[in-house]
Amino acid sequence: MVIAVDAVGGDYFPKVPVQGAVQATQENPDLEILLVGPQEMIQAELDSQDYDKERIHILHAPQIIGMDESPASAVKSKQQSSITLGLSAHKKGDCSAFVSAGNTGALLAASTFLLGKLEGVIRPTISATYPTLKGISLLTDAGANLELKPEMYLQFAKMSRILSREILGIENPTIGLLNVGEEPEKGLETHKEVYSILSSMKSFVGNIEGKDILQGKADIYLTDGFCGNVLLKYGESIPGILQHMLKKTMSEENVDAQTQKQIFGILSRALDAFNYEHVGGIPFLGVNGMSLVGHGGSSATAIKNMIFNAVQCVEHDINKKIVASLNENI
The missing domain is CATH 3.40.718.10 (Isopropylmalate Dehydrogenase)
Incomplete structure (x- = not known):
């Protein structure tokens, strides 16, 4: 399974997201990671780590959406951001999920716009x-x-x-x-x-x-x-x-x-x-895809656990179960 990780999301990028991604691959031999962000910045951080070159890849995204930027304007003006390109890769099927510790509002706006809503969902x-x-x-x-x-x-x-x-x-x-x-x-x-x-x-x-x-x-x-x-x-x-x-x-x-x-x-x-490190990150519920957001101050452990949460969400097919639940009396 391939999980895309926002390498420039959160307060301590790119070090923490990259470290978390490396740790995740070390603990899960079946996992591949697509690190999304400026290629030179990510590669420089990777070069300081002992990582599996066959299972960690880079998707170049030259623009970064800051934590304090207006979500709507940032998503609209930064078409080459890590959030936009990472979610686009997910929509195309290049990865099973996208995770980020970045700007929550921007991630929600981009997830809703690019991935759409699940059938019957009023709002994610x-x-x-x-x-x-x-x-x-x-x-x-x-x-x-x-x-x-x-x-x-x-x-x-x-x-x-x-x-x-x-x-x-x-x-x-x-x-x-x-x-x-x-x-x-x-x-x-x-x-x-x-x-x-x-x-x-x-x-x-x-x-x-x-x-x-x-x-x-x-x-x-x-x-x-x-x-x-x-x-x-x-x-x-x-x-x-x-x-x-x-x-x-x-x-x-x-x-x-x-x-x-x-x-x-x-x-x-x-x-x-x-x-919050134990959970790492939670998916946006109701989005027609798998987009998870974590705390801006996430550590490498939190990023790793967010990646593992994404894997669980995909393996449990929670979106299919959400759609079915909307018509049930539970």
Whole structure:
């Protein structure tokens, strides 16, 4: 299987994407990688690595879409970018998937424009993994669509269930709607309408309040992209904030260096579930192809795991299962 990797996506390109790609081929002997980006830049990084020249190739893409560029204008003006050419290669069948830790908005816009939508999909979405006391849950929408129509929630629920079941291994994922109270009549008019629509799903467990998110009251939390992205970024900040608070408190209490090291080690293990490296990246759900996006600050390990996630998504044929699910009452 060939996976295309955006070699100039993320905060630490090309070193991190190239390292992640090399690691992926070292751990999966059946995998080939197509690194997309400026050829000289990629080759210079490859020359510093021990890599399999038969399984890692370069697709020259001279333009780079920056993390802070406007997605619409960047996709339109940079036709020779790594995102555009990588997705075009995927559409032509030169690779089975495209993965990037680059500009999320640009990747979504280009994926939707170049690959199109799956049959019956109103709009593509993106989920994010969210740690809870019961394991990993999905947060959908995590920022792709800031405002949602009620019927979109139902589609997002069905698509998220496929991802949760096929990739996270949750046999019968449950759905919860993020709201300001548990009762059906709580929230804005949109939430009340969505509650009524989702009630037809056997897997719907009702409204989920903020205090219940980390308790793991559902396997999938549904919300609009505005709230979802705020919640996602808040969750990502938790480990760093706790470490800062703990360091400050231990300093005030004159805790010795050896004990501090032991405590930080315990805290690090306890917060390991918040580490996005384990998942690496998540596919855009509803796109007629396989396009995955990772965190801008991804490490080589995160890139490697995003590549492996892409392989899983292709092998599990999740797009075919998503289309089938849209007409099912689950």
